[in-house]
Amino acid sequence: MTETIQFLPPLTLVLAGPRGFCAGVDRAIQIVERALQKYGAPVYVRHEIVHNKFVVDSLKAKGAVFVEDLAEVPDDAPVIFSAHGVPKAVPAEATRRGLTYLDATCPLVSKVHTEAERHAADGRQIILIGHANHPEVIGTMGQVPEGRMILVEDLAQAETVQPADPENLAFVTQTTLSVDETATIVAVLRRRFPAIQGPRKEDICYATTNRQAAVRAMARRVDAVLVLGAPNSSNSRRLVEVAKGEGCDRAVLVQRAADIDWAQLDGVRRLGITAGASAPEVLVEEVVEAARRRHTVTVEHASVTEETITFKLPRALSA
Template sequence: MSTSPLTILLASPRGFCAGVDRAIQIVEVALEKYGAPVYVRHEIVHNRFVVESLEAKGAVFVEELDQVPDGFPVIFSAHGVPKSIPAEARRREMLYVDATCPLVSKVHREAERHFSEGRQIVLVGHAGHPEVIGTMGQLPEGTVLLVEDLDDVAALQVKDPDNLAYVTQTTLSVDDTARVVDALRARFPNLHGPRREDICYATTNRQAAVKAIAPKVDMLLVVGAPNSSNSMRLVEVAKLHGCPASRLVRRADEIDWSELDGIGRLGITAGASAPEVLIEEILRDARAHRDVTVEEISIGTESITFKLPRILLEPETTA
């Protein structure tokens, strides 16, 4: 064990956002209201610690509706789902609760509005991500064009270059997305965009906090999951803004403290689906190995909250 000093710079804001907090509450309240088991289509948020904690309370996670037996409630994850999913749930007369983040739902409504006004939609996002699948699934197949990077923008084939609109995934890199949108606007000057930025406040704030501490540390750890888009973007942002030695960790047990012997200043943040308890776990481990001083670097506070769906707040009716 090394007792050498280690200064930890904690990024703030970090961890849970309002959409994630709401989604987890939805599962917990549904378990209280309906009893276990409650089924959840896809991981409610991209964090195994959270998923396993909810499983211990009686949640059962599945990938598709056909894995849900008749007669049990099902919850749709915070990432959003294609319209075909609630349609199938209604066909089967299932009791379902939609935990889609309201900021993702806002993107869905934007895409529908542009489509109803006759525009072709360009979605900036990562292929295969549940949020992208959900957004593309709001409209008829083939009507949303996905672009991931500048090469995709250059290769984009559209019906009418003067009748286009774009929306974006909510968890992208702010800087990368700005470059892609600039390239889209350069190619299509009459491009319609969102009234307000699609990248959510939490993604924007967490990336700004990382930019504030990355140049000041020797290494930066992002607590999150490899399938969490916003967590992976935090690693990229840290590397691009002054800390090449940045990496993702799921839990404290992934950290080999002997490898950090030469590190004097360590940055720590957490993706929007990572609970604060995982940060506390790392701080406890750090104190067991080093003489730790913790400094919190805050770029502001967050006060946004989202209401639970009405179906969970209404009293149960009896026949």
């Protein structure tokens, strides 16, 4: 009997680097895991610790309970604030109630909070460049008295915003924005308000910058790009925009391999893959294995830099 050999069409996977977890996300997840070890389940987490369903579901299985409001946290349970940061009113309320709480805010988000507080203390009005209703933006705006900070989301708003005192103005930014788009918005603000003060070092975090640079370098070398990440992940959505901005129109966001519409990838011979800063590497591995079931796969790596940054855990968990 003659054995039939199935021909699998060739496909080159180009893996962007860096991709996936950043130091802030890794730290936040460790905080939840260490808290579960120290206090036992359940441990409450205000908002998703990071924007990734796989990560959240994995932590739920270990005993984490995710809530949107401190009112949902029992008086005798520990609570963790997500990596996105929270308004000052949240830890103040936790303290009032005597709750045990841990702050998993990314240190680079905390840096923006500190900048905003400094500008407010110096009497400046602050423009925050960011996306309305994103938890990081809500947290940053909650660091200063109401009315002290104005949100600017896009170029059109940058051209029309009217601060109370243009000579006494500063700006900060959400950490997960498009590098290029933000630079354009900042240029408009500096043109309109020459006295505006900015951060000593840009607020867009190293991980966002590096992942966008990797996609930018990869996008013109591939026929399509898959970005692994959650629909509510700002940095993941920006990666899709960056790929399209570099001319790769077939760039899509998927949460994991099961969500891929392989029919839409017919004719693709070089497929770029990256992952947002809150997406674990296991999801990339899933996609590679799914591709191997359909293609004869060759893997290439397209790395623009190596990341070595780590952040310390809170003192209460570091022992």
